[in-house]
Amino acid sequence: MTLTLDSLSRSYGGFHAVQSVSLSLSTNAIVGMIGPNGAGKTTLFSLINGLQSPSSGSVSLDGLDLTTLPAFKRARAGLAWTFQVPRPFSHLTVLENLLVAARNQPGDSILRAFFQPRATRRFEVEIERRAKQILEFLRLSHVSEEFSKNLSGGQKKLVELGRALMLEPKFILLDEPFAGVNPVLIDEISERIIELNQLGIGFLIIEHNIGALSRLCKRMVVLDHGRAIGDGSPAQVLADETVRMAYLGESV
Numbered sequence: 691m692t693l694t695l696d697s698l699s700r701s702y703g704g705f706h707a708v709q710s711v712s713l714s715l716s717t718n719a720i721v722g723m724i725g726p727n728g729a730g731k732t733t734l735f736s737l738i739n740g741l742q743s744p745s746s747g748s749v750s751l752d753g754l755d756l757t758t759l760p761a762f763k764r765a766r767a768g769l770a771w772t773f774q775v776p777r778p779f780s781h782l783t784v785l786e787n788l789l790v791a792a793r794n795q796p797g798d799s800i801l802r803a804f805f806q807p808r809a810t811r812r813f814e815v816e817i818e819r820r821a822k823q824i825l826e827f828l829r830l831s832h833v834s835e836e837f838s839k840n841l842s843g844g845q846k847k848l849v850e851l852g853r854a855l856m857l858e859p860k861f862i863l864l865d866e867p868f869a870g871v872n873p874v875l876i877d878e879i880s881e882r883i884i885e886l887n888q889l890g891i892g893f894l895i896i897e898h899n900i901g902a903l904s905r906l907c908k909r910m911v912v913l914d915h916g917r918a919i920g921d922g923s924p925a926q927v928l929a930d931e932t933v934r935m936a937y938l939g940e941s942v
């Protein structure tokens with residue numbers, strides 16, 4: 691499967707946050723996205739997942755035009771995403787956080803529960819089974835009954851990934867999965883991402899930890915002032931003069 695961005699742009703007034711970005715992303719790949727602060731990375735993500743509309747350009751998944759679809763329909767088409775700052779429901783347990791992610795699907799209404807109680811019960815049993823499998827895969831089973839607010843930064847990131855996995859996605863957008871995560875858990879999260887990719891799930895990952903991202907992905911895209919200014923292997927991209935200039939004053 692291929693996620694295609696075609697001349698995607700987004701302006702705020704006269705300010706061009708994302709300018710004519712065209713990318714083709716295979717679900718076989720783990721692609722990294724780097725760029726200085728304010729480069730437009732998060733804005734680009736929100737144009738892909740539908741939380742914002744582009745000023746121009748299009749997004750499609752295997753030829754299906756997603757550009758005008760609301761976020762939940764993009765999720766149904768196979769896109770999932772996590773946020774820069776984890777947003778687990780802190781008053782729910784880890785297991786409940788995953789169950790809610792699946793139950794939040796439109797169509798899962800109280801009316802259905804009333805008129806189709808047996809189908810609803812089957813659905814409940816099925817999503818609980820899936821949530822427990824995902825927690826086992828993420829090595830979170832031992833904290834499944836823990837309130838999310840009591841988890842470490844890295845564990846919260848894993849819960850976010852678990853919530854995304856509940857949607858059975860084909861492609862996952864991760865916004866800074868390593869921010870506020872200790873090195874041991876960074877390695878663990880990376881291993882899980884690689885395993886998921888081997889199962890056929892594609893990733894586009896925004897990350898400021900360039901070292902960890904370089905180890906994880908074979909392709910890296912660089913955004914600066916809303917434009918894609920680099921695209922290649924981490925070694926190629928990081929050696930590129932234009933990229934180094936964009937990062938001048940920041941450590942690469």
Ligand SMILES: Nc1ncnc2c1ncn2[C@@H]1O[C@H](COP(=O)(O)OP(=O)(O)OP(=O)(O)O)[C@@H](O)[C@H]1O
Binds near residue numbers: 707728729732733
């Ligand atoms: N809703 C908005 N209204 C006006 N300007 C915005 C809006 N959202 C983002 N911007 C601007 O667009 C630019 C790109 O922001 P964005 O958050 O996408 O950058 P980023 O690359 O994700 O940065 P960081 O690495 O710091 O998270 C910034 O200058 C930001 O101030």
